[in-house]
Amino acid sequence: MSKMMFCFLLLIPPLAFADKPVVAVDVGHGVRDGGAISARGRSEFAFNRDFSERLAGQLEAQRIAVREINFDGHIDSLVARPEAASGSDFFVSVHHDSVSEAYLQAWVWEGRSLTYTDVKKGYGIFVSAANPFPETSLLCASAVGAMLRRAGFEPTPWHGRKHQAADAVNGVWYYDNLVVLYRTTLPALLFEAGVIKHRDEELLLRDPVRQRRMADALASGIAACLQVTGKLAPE
Ligand SMILES: [Zn+2]
Numbered sequence: 001m002s003k004m005m006f007c008f009l010l011l012i013p014p015l016a017f018a019d020k021p022v023v024a025v026d027v028g029h030g031v032r033d034g035g036a037i038s039a040r041g042r043s044e045f046a047f048n049r050d051f052s053e054r055l056a057g058q059l060e061a062q063r064i065a066v067r068e069i070n071f072d073g074h075i076d077s078l079v080a081r082p083e084a085a086s087g088s089d090f091f092v093s094v095h096h097d098s099v100s101e102a103y104l105q106a107w108v109w110e111g112r113s114l115t116y117t118d119v120k121k122g123y124g125i126f127v128s129a130a131n132p133f134p135e136t137s138l139l140c141a142s143a144v145g146a147m148l149r150r151a152g153f154e155p156t157p158w159h160g161r162k163h164q165a166a167d168a169v170n171g172v173w174y175y176d177n178l179v180v181l182y183r184t185t186l187p188a189l190l191f192e193a194g195v196i197k198h199r200d201e202e203l204l205l206r207d208p209v210r211q212r213r214m215a216d217a218l219a220s221g222i223a224a225c226l227q228v229t230g231k232l233a234p235e
Helices: 003-011 044-061 080-084 134-150 199-205 208-228
Strands: 022-027 065-069 090-097 105-109 112-116 124-127 165-167 172-174 188-195
Touching: 022 044, 022 080, 044 065, 044 090, 044 208, 065 080, 090 208, 124 134, 134 165, 134 172, 134 188, 134 208, 188 199, 199 208
Parallel strands: 022 065, 022 090, 090 188, 124 172
Antiparallel strands: 105 112, 124 188, 165 172
16 A cells, blocks of 8 residues: 555544444333333333334434334343343433332223322432443433433432432432343443323323433433543544
């Protein structure tokens, strides 16, 4: 190769996507195990899929590439999810929350007998101390919680009953034995967008404009965290 040619090659910027960090977005549950059932009878999986699609769009707007995990709902195994994410820079599992049986009340919605709660609402973020990167996981979870609060979303204090606080102000809790958080080679968090058994919050969680605002807060928090850890170049 001539010297001139070599210099020319050095001037070519690397392909844009080669520089982008990759965040794996996992749609919680699936077609066969739909997860919780909302107050109006919709599966958690349907909520998770809608929100994950919004989140993917907002991450891409933050110059982050997305690896879609279980967007078609056909990955049943929990272990397979972080495995499918291998090689990414961060892992986010998207869920929606319920409440234990003792706090459910019965009602009939459009002819169906269903259950709801009035006692619990708000988002929650989980990290595992057994994850191989607990500091990065918590750093990103706190950044996400701070962005969500800044955007006007409120964490549920409910998880304090069962879980040790990691950063309670920002709605971050420890849940060490979650398979998707510890059987992994990536820093990771699990996001519960809200409580679909809560009748009012369920409607808010179905609002596409609000979904987008929430996804934007989540993506901004992840972007801020990836900048601090050197995975994403500052703008
Ligand atoms: Zn779930």
